[in-house]
Amino acid sequence: MGKVLVLNASYEPLNITSWRRAVILLLKDKAESLEHNGRMILPDLPLPTVIRLRQYVRIPYNEIPLTRRNVLHRDGHSCQYCGYHGENLTLDHILPRSRGGADTWENVITACMRCNVHKGNRTPKEAGMPLMSTPRQPVSSLYFEISRYLNQGSHQEWRKYVIGA
Structure with a gap:
């Protein structure tokens, strides 16, 4: 009911x-x-x-756990670089893990495959890909x-x- x-x-x-x-x-x-x-x-x-x-x-x-589902929900199931809504969304580290980026709410965003591959092992500034919004912990x-x-x-x-x- x-x-x-x-x-x-x-x-x-x-x-x-x-x-x-x-x-x-x-x-x-x-x-x-x-x-x-x-x-x-x-x-x-x-x-x-x-x-x-x-x-x-x-x-x-109670702190909200950093999970794929929660990051997708926070970001409205859309790419934070181009705004794409749909399937095949990935998680991207703003500062790549290989360069010391941590698994934190402020460093992980939702990205489409195309933008994630284009950004590669660079920061958004280095790749010329500004974020649509600043990631924050819910x-x-x-x-x-x-x-x-x-x-x-x-x-x-x-x-x-x-x-x-």
Whole structure:
């Protein structure tokens, strides 16, 4: 029936949960419903799409792992040199590994095969290939998951609770 965005008491996104778990939190009065989709679970209980916890929950900072999937998602599945969207995207080190480049969020980008081969063992400046955006480490893995739903066109009511979405 759908996923539900869970907000902390401070209105910051906390996680995405199932509608069943969200209803349990509502029935136990641990959360309040902020948004619903009009569908009813009980005669007086609409199916929530966004809930807010009544008590603040402190969450530790978790670093997002540097994986191919996460880099592709951060870069919008497009080549950071020419903007190509499609198949056969690779990961490219801005400063090549052979020249001391590390596997970090700031040094790894998405590139199409053509641009990656053209750049070769050079820096973008040496190859005359400026980057479309400066690579940065993502702030939140939850933002990745939320943006996936928003990009698919579902749960647009979540947009007002997510900064930068």
